[in-house]
Amino acid sequence: MNENAKKVMLSGIQPSGDLHLGNYLGAIRNWVARTDEFDNYYFMADMHTITVRQTPADLRRRTLEQLAQYIACGLDPEKNTLFIQSHVPEHAQLGWVLNCYTMFGELSRMTQFKDKSSKHSENINGGLFTYPALMAADILLYQPDYVPVGEDQKQHCELTRDVAIRFNNIYGDVFKVPEPFIQKVGARIMSLGNPSSKMSKSDPAGCVFLLEKPEDILRKFKKAVTDSDTENCVRYAPEEKPGVANLMGIYAAITGKSYAEIETEFAGKGYGVFKPTVGEAVVEMLRPIQEETRRILADKAYLESVYRAGAEKASYIASKTLRKVYKKIGFVAR
Ligand code: ATP
Ligand code: LTN
Numbered sequence: 001m002n003e004n005a006k007k008v009m010l011s012g013i014q015p016s017g018d019l020h021l022g023n024y025l026g027a028i029r030n031w032v033a034r035t036d037e038f039d040n041y042y043f044m045a046d047m048h049t050i051t052v053r054q055t056p057a058d059l060r061r062r063t064l065e066q067l068a069q070y071i072a073c074g075l076d077p078e079k080n081t082l083f084i085q086s087h088v089p090e091h092a093q094l095g096w097v098l099n100c101y102t103m104f105g106e107l108s109r110m111t112q113f114k115d116k117s118s119k120h121s122e123n124i125n126g127g128l129f130t131y132p133a134l135m136a137a138d139i140l141l142y143q144p145d146y147v148p149v150g151e152d153q154k155q156h157c158e159l160t161r162d163v164a165i166r167f168n169n170i171y172g173d174v175f176k177v178p179e180p181f182i183q184k185v186g187a188r189i190m191s192l193g194n195p196s197s198k199m200s201k202s203d204p205a206g207c208v209f210l211l212e213k214p215e216d217i218l219r220k221f222k223k224a225v226t227d228s229d230t231e232n233c234v235r236y237a238p239e240e241k242p243g244v245a246n247l248m249g250i251y252a253a254i255t256g257k258s259y260a261e262i263e264t265e266f267a268g269k270g271y272g273v274f275k276p277t278v279g280e281a282v283v284e285m286l287r288p289i290q291e292e293t294r295r296i297l298a299d300k301a302y303l304e305s306v307y308r309a310g311a312e313k314a315s316y317i318a319s320k321t322l323r324k325v326y327k328k329i330g331f332v333a334r
Pocket of ligand 1: 012013014015016022023024025026027148149150151152153186187188189190198199200201202
C-alpha cells in the first residue's frame with residue numbers, strides 16, 4: 001500500500017505509574033495489532049503526568065521504561081513513530097491555542113477531572129482542569145483518523161471532536177475530526193480487588209503490572225474478588241457477578257475464547273480452578289514481554305536512538321499543522 005494512503009492512528013499513555021494489564025489489553029495490544037494497516041504515532045504523555053505532583057527521577061525512569069515496554073509489547077519503532085510528548089514543543093503550543101477554543105463548562109463535565117480532583121484535593125491545579133485541551137492538541141496535530149483508547153478516554157475524545165469541529169467552523173477545514181477506537185474485549189478491565197472500579201495504577205492491590213513477578217501475579221489472581229454468593233460457578237453475569245465477569249473478560253481477551261466457551265471449559269470446576277488458570281494465562285502472556293523489556297532497557301543507546309528519531313518525525317508532522325493553525329488565527333509568521 002502507498003504510505004500516504006494509510007489512515008493515521010495516534011494514542012498516548014501517561015508515565016504516571018508502571019504499565020498494567022488494563023493499559024495493555026485496553027490500549028497497547030490494539031495498537032500492535034494494527035501496526036501494518038495504519039501510519040502510527042504513540043507517545044509517552046509526560047506533560048499530562050505533571051498535572052499530579054511527581055518525583056522527577058521517577059518520572060524520567062518511568063518514561064524510558066514505558067518506551068521499552070511499548071517496544072517489548074510489539075510496537076516496532078521502524079513501523080510506529082514512538083516519541084516523548086515533551087520533545088515535541090508543538091503540543092504545548094497548540095495546547096494553548098485550543099485552551100482558547102475549549103469552554104469552561106465542557107471542562108467542568110470531564111469525569112477524569114472530577115475523579116482526580118477528589119483524589120488530589122490538595123493540588124487541584126489549572127493543568128488538571130485544562131488537560132483535555134492539551135489532549136486535543138496531542139491528537140489534532142497529527143490529523144489522525146482513529147484514536148485507540150480504553151473506554152475511560154471516550155469523553156476526552158468526544159471533546160476533542162467538538163473542539164475540532166468548532167475550530168473548523170470558524171476557520172475552514174484545518175483539523176481532521178478523529179474517531180475514538182474502542183475495542184469491545186478488554187476496553188474496561190476492572191480492579192481484581194474491587195470489580196466496581198477500573199484497574200488502575202493508583203490501586204496497586206487490584207492491579208497487575210506488566211513487569212510484576214509471576215508469583216505476585218498468581219497471588220493476586222488467587223485472591224481476586226469473585227462474587228458474594230456461594231454459587232462457585234463460572235457464569236457470565238456482569239450485574240450479578242462483576243468479579244467473575246471481569247476475570248472472564250481477561251481470559252477471553254487473552255485466549256480469544258467466547259464467554260460460552262469459557263463457561264463450558266470451567267463447568268463444574270469452580271473458582272478454585274478458574275482463578276489460577278486465568279492467572280497462569282496472564283503470566284504466560286507477559287513472560288516474553290518482561291524478558292524483552294529487560295533486554296531493551298539494558299541498551300540505553302538504542303532507546304535514545306528510538307526516541308530521537310521519533311521526535312524528529314513527530315515534529316515534522318506537528319509543525320505543519322501548527323503553522324497552518326497560526327496562520328488561520330492571525331499570528332504573524334516569523
Ligand atoms: P490512572 O490510574 O492515573 O487513572 P490509568 O492506569 O487509567 O491511569 P492511563 O494512562 O490513564 O492509565 O491510560 C492509558 C490507556 O490505557 C488509555 O487508553 C486508557 O483508556 C487505557 N486504560 C487504562 N486503564 C484501563 C482499564 N482498566 N481497562 C482498559 N483500558 C484501560
Ligand atoms: N488522557 C489519556 C492519555 C492521553 C492520550 C492523549 C490518549 C494524553 N494525550 C492523546 C490518546 C490521545 C489518559 O489519561 N489515559
